[in-house]
Amino acid sequence: MFQPYTWNHVFFMLGGLGTTIWLAAIALVGGSIAGSILALVRVAHNPLLRNAARLYIFVVQGTPLLVTLFIAYFGARWIGIDVAPVVAIAVAFSFYAAAFLGEIWRGAIESVPHGQREGSHALGLSYADAMRFIIVPQAIRIATPPTVGFFVQLIKNTSLASVVGIVELTRTSQIVSNATFKPLDVYLTAATFYFVVCFPLTLLSRYLERRLGTQTK
Incomplete structure (x- = not known):
């Protein structure tokens, strides 16, 4: 017998939204750490390191995210590591985010005018100091808007975790829909939750793009 669609179901879905945001936040943090390393390796002078980073990015970006989550x-x-499924999925999202953030930040670093590098060398700064004090601070300004925009995509992509049983927003919506037989009401509610979270971030990304773009000109 089907249940009526009540506020209890909505609160249950809100709990799933919390898991969605948690997954996306973990992926952003983990992806930021690995992505920053990838970005620096991609602009390094060592061709072996550059090609290794390029291969990683090529493989991850060329593999469907759902397949990555299944793996x-x-x-x-399969390899004998006993971890909670949600932890394995969070790690997978982090590796996925790293590939895209690494390319975003690599592009930001390379978009810093070449004269800035020449000026740092003229001042006698080493490559590491030039990156730390001159190039990277400017690249952060350039990379911030697309990074916020990618976070929006990351939040929406966490819906794929429902396929492997992670109880995030989409999965809780499926559970409630099956219990109440009110799929339209349930998924409209889920869409509203996604919109409430993602739309302000989209506006923030566009605002930062205009504001920081003006400041870097």
């Missing part, structure tokens, strides 16, 4: 979900136990 992480089933692969951890």
Whole structure:
């Protein structure tokens, strides 16, 4: 017998939204750490390191995210690592985010005018000091808007975690829909939750693009 669609179901879905945001935030943090390393390696002088980073990015970006999640979900136990499924999925999202953030930040670094590098060398700064004090601070301004925009995509992509049983917003919506037989009401609610979270971030990304773009000219 089907249940009526009540506020209890809405609160249950809000709990799923919390997991969605948690997954996206973990992926952003983990992806930022690995992505910053990838970006620096991509602009390094060592061709072996550059090609290794390029290969990683090519493989991850060329593999459907859902396949990556399946590999992480089933692969951890296959190689004997006993971790909670949600942890394996969070790690998979982090590796996925790293590939895209690495390219975003690599492009930001390379978009800093070449004269800035020449000026740093003229001042006698080493490559590391030039990157730390001159290039990277300017690149951060350039990379911030697309990074916020990518976070929006990351939040929406966490819906794929429902396929492997992670109880995030989409999965809770499926559960409530099956219990109440009110799919339109349930998924409209889920869409509203996604919109409430993502739309302000989209506006923030556009605002930062205009504001920081003006400041860097």
